[in-house]
Amino acid sequence: MRERGRQGLSAKAIGRLSLYRRLLQVLELHGVEAVFSHELATLAGTTPSQVRRDLMSVESLGTPSQGYPVLATSQAIAALLGAEAKQRVILVGVGSLGRAVLHYFQRNHPHLELTAVFDSDPAKVGRQIDGALVHGLAELAGLVDELQVRTAILTLTAEGAQETADRLVSCGIVSMLNFTNVRLRVREGVYVEDTDIGVALERVAYFGQRAAEED
Amino acid sequence: MRERGRQGLSAKAIGRLSLYRRLLQVLELHGVEAVFSHELATLAGTTPSQVRRDLMSVESLGTPSQGYPVLATSQAIAALLGAEAKQRVILVGVGSLGRAVLHYFQRNHPHLELTAVFDSDPAKVGRQIDGALVHGLAELAGLVDELQVRTAILTLTAEGAQETADRLVSCGIVSMLNFTNVRLRVREGVYVEDTDIGVALERVAYFGQRAAEED
DNA sequence: GATTGTGAATAAGTTCACAGCC
DNA sequence: GGCTGTGAACTTATTCACAATC
Numbered sequence: 490m491r492e493r494g495r496q497g498l499s500a501k502a503i504g505r506l507s508l509y510r511r512l513l514q515v516l517e518l519h520g521v522e523a524v525f526s527h528e529l530a531t532l533a534g535t536t537p538s539q540v541r542r543d544l545m546s547v548e549s550l551g552t553p554s555q556g557y558p559v560l561a562t563s564q565a566i567a568a569l570l571g572a573e574a575k576q577r578v579i580l581v582g583v584g585s586l587g588r589a590v591l592h593y594f595q596r597n598h599p600h601l602e603l604t605a606v607f608d609s610d611p612a613k614v615g616r617q618i619d620g621a622l623v624h625g626l627a628e629l630a631g632l633v634d635e636l637q638v639r640t641a642i643l644t645l646t647a648e649g650a651q652e653t654a655d656r657l658v659s660c661g662i663v664s665m666l667n668f669t670n671v672r673l674r675v676r677e678g679v680y681v682e683d684t685d686i687g688v689a690l691e692r693v694a695y696f697g698q699r700a701a702e703e704d
Numbered sequence: 705m706r707e708r709g710r711q712g713l714s715a716k717a718i719g720r721l722s723l724y725r726r727l728l729q730v731l732e733l734h735g736v737e738a739v740f741s742h743e744l745a746t747l748a749g750t751t752p753s754q755v756r757r758d759l760m761s762v763e764s765l766g767t768p769s770q771g772y773p774v775l776a777t778s779q780a781i782a783a784l785l786g787a788e789a790k791q792r793v794i795l796v797g798v799g800s801l802g803r804a805v806l807h808y809f810q811r812n813h814p815h816l817e818l819t820a821v822f823d824s825d826p827a828k829v830g831r832q833i834d835g836a837l838v839h840g841l842a843e844l845a846g847l848v849d850e851l852q853v854r855t856a857i858l859t860l861t862a863e864g865a866q867e868t869a870d871r872l873v874s875c876g877i878v879s880m881l882n883f884t885n886v887r888l889r890v891r892e893g894v895y896v897e898d899t900d901i902g903v904a905l906e907r908v909a910y911f912g913q914r915a916a917e918e919d
Numbered sequence: 920g921a922t923t924g925t926g927a928a929t930a931a932g933t934t935c936a937c938a939g940c941c
Numbered sequence: 942g943g944c945t946g947t948g949a950a951c952t953t954a955t956t957c958a959c960a961a962t963c
Contacts, residue, residue, distance in 0.1 A: 500907055501932075507906040511885070525944070534887030534898075538934055541945065553944035554941040576909045585807040589800040593901055601909055640912035642905070664912030666904055670726070672749030678918070680911035683749075684904055686808055689881055689897055690857070691722040692715055694791045694816055696895035697855035697879030703893070716954075740922070753956055756923065768922040769963040 498546055498569075500682070505543050506566050508533050513563035514599075525556035567600075575602040577638045579662075581626075581653060582645025583608045583618050586668055590644055591619045605632050609649065626656070633660040642666045654681075713761055713784075715897070720758050721781050723748050728778035729814075740771035782815075790817040792853045794877075796841075796868060797860030798823045798833050801883055805859055806834045820847050824864065841871070848875040857881045869896075 498506075512532045516524060526537040526544075533540065544550075544557065547565040551557040578601050580587055587606075594603040606621040607629060608614060614625040624632065632638075641662045645653060650669040657665065664680040667673055670688075673681050713721070727747045731739060741752040741759075748755065759765075759772065762780040766772040793816050795802055802821075809818040821836040822844060823829060829840040839847065847853075856877045860868060865884040872880065879895040882888055885903075888896050 499931075500911075503907045503910050504900075504903045507903045507910075508887075508900070511902070527944090531889075532887065534889070536934075537944095539932095542933080542947085545946070549946070551945050552941065553939085553946095556944075570906060570910050571913045576913060578905070578909065585800070585804040589804045590901065592800040598902070598905075601905055639916045640909050642908075662912075663915035664908050666908040672723075672747065674746075674749070678915055680908065680915060682904055682908050682911075684899065684901075685719075685723070686805065686899075687726070687813070688719045688722045689899055690793070690813075690816055691785060692718045693857075693879050693881040693895065693897050694793065694855050695718050695722075695785050696715070696897075697877075698786045698791060700878035700893055700895060701854045714953080742922090751956075752922090754954095757925085757955080760924070764924070766923055767963060768924095768961085771922075 502543055502546065503570070505533065505535065505539070506546070507570060509540070509543065510563050510566040510570070513559050513566070517559050517563065521559055523555045523558050526551070529557070570600075575600060576640065577602050577604045577636055578640045578642060579603070579605045579607065579633065579636075579638050580642045580644060581607045581629075581657070582643060583610075583613055583621075583623055584644060584646070587642075587644035588619050590642055590668075591621055595620065604636050604638060609645070609653075626653070629656060630660045633657070633662060638662065640664045640666075642668070644668045647671050717758055717761065718785070720748065720750065720754070721761070722785060724755070724758065725778050725781040725785070728774050728781070732774050732778060736774055738770045738773050741766070744772070785815075790815060791855065792817050792819045792851055793855045793857060794818070794820045794822065794848065794851075794853050795857045795859060796822045796844075796872070797858060798825075798828055798836075798838055799859060799861070802857075802859035803834050805857055805883075806836055810835065819851050819853060824860070824868075841868070844871060845875045848872075848877060853877065855879045855881075857883070859883045862886050 509529060512529060526540040530537045530540045544562065547562065547569055550561050550565060580590060580603060583606060605624055607624045607626055609626050613623045616623055639662060641657050643650060643665055647669050650671040651673055654665065654673045654675060658675055658679055667681050667683050670685050672683065675681055724744060727744060741755040745752045745755045759777065762777065762784055765776050765780060795805060795818060798821060820839055822839045822841055824841050828838045831838055854877060856872050858865060858869065858880055862884050865886040866888055869880065869888045869890060873890055873894055882896050882898050885900050887898065890896055
């Protein structure tokens with residue numbers, strides 16, 4: 490039995506593994522019991538080598554004749570991603586994007602649980618928005634501590650984003666999905682993933698123009 | 705994320721340049737006339753070397769004593785990103801995420817213009833949603849051709865995502881920002897950028913857990 | 920003296936290619 | 942015969958380090 494390194498997976502690799510797991514769960518639902526790397530690669534929009542390489546990080550379970558067992562592989566990825574228990578997440582900022590993320594959770598996300606929702610706007614605090622009770626930022630420290638949350642989603646406006654991030658970190662949040670266009674400054678050890686829609690749009694527009702010019 | 709790039713800039717580099725430009729525009733507004741690479745790096749959440757390296761792709765304009773001229777650099781990036789004219793973009797899928805993107809455009813995006821909005825739901829077609837008239841998919845081919853659009857944003861549900869992408873490509877769309885969790889299969893030369901919120905969330909949760917364990 | 924521009928070095932990420940297996 | 946697991950090769954991305962510049 491070989492030691493499998495469970496340290497040092499890159500953010501990219503984690504993203505692909507998460508995708509594979511979702512695809513495997515769909516296959517399982519359809520009664521498929523095994524897949525080959527090239528099949529999973531097609532579904533995931535990547536290459537067979539990449540799939541095999543990624544699945545090396547997981548206990549290797551594939552056999553040349555059958556490919557990868559769907560259920561076992563999906564479970565092995567789950568173990569690696571650490572989803573023994575549902576992980577708790579909070580959301581800060583209930584604007585239109587915040588509501589879109591709320592919606593996302595309502596279609597029943599299997600591995601994550603949105604436990605509390607916050608907004609700085611006094612007009613929203615205390616109200617029920619899309620099925621979630623909106624808390625004021627004053628309750629942040631108390632709830633984060635009580636619920637033992639480590640992960641936050643930032644869907645607020647650029648103003649106050651850094652200040653809110655600082656508060657979150659001091660409350661114990663160590664990982665954030667940042668939808669604002671501000672590049673947050675956080676202390677070493679805190680993970681921030683930026684999803685800047687404006688940048689994504691400009692990039693797509695750039696490649697659209699390039700491709701169009703190439704005719 | 706598939707890439708087509710005739711020789712030149714990577715998707716990552718384009719993203720950073722787009723960010724620098726936005727930051728430079730803010731600086732300009734504040735009357736700042738020049739910045740050093742380390743200042744821009746701090747604002748952009750990157751390193752001075754990276755900034756200098758990126759700005760090499762642009763006509764290099766910096767001087768050791770002053771740094772980079774804010775206005776000229778911002779304009780040089782704009783020229784590179786090809787934003788002489790506002791680029792036209794369409795949006796397909798007016799659910800909660802689609803509306804969030806609509807909102808985004810309403811705060812007046814300087815370089816892109818959302819020219820048409822589509823949805824497959826007959827109940828939405830013909831209605832005005834958040835200030836935009838929703839078209840049916842039947843009008844897709846006509847409008848894309850008439851408006852000469854090359855770029856689309858996909859904010860619809862997973863069902864029908866591939867089929868809609870196929871239609872878009874056959875209408876002349878060559879670049880897409882894909883918010884669905886489906887990895888689209890498109891012909892060579894079409895750029896697709898995936899923004900999978902589910903994957904992003906799982907990644908952030910993973911790093912949250914890891915960081916928490918390290919205490 | 921601090922900063923730019925850049926070749927050279929390093930790191931990160933991906934693909935190749937092939938032995939061993941079913 | 943076609944597949945997995947994996948070292949090696951390769952490609953892409955980032956950082957270093959330093960001469961040239963202001």
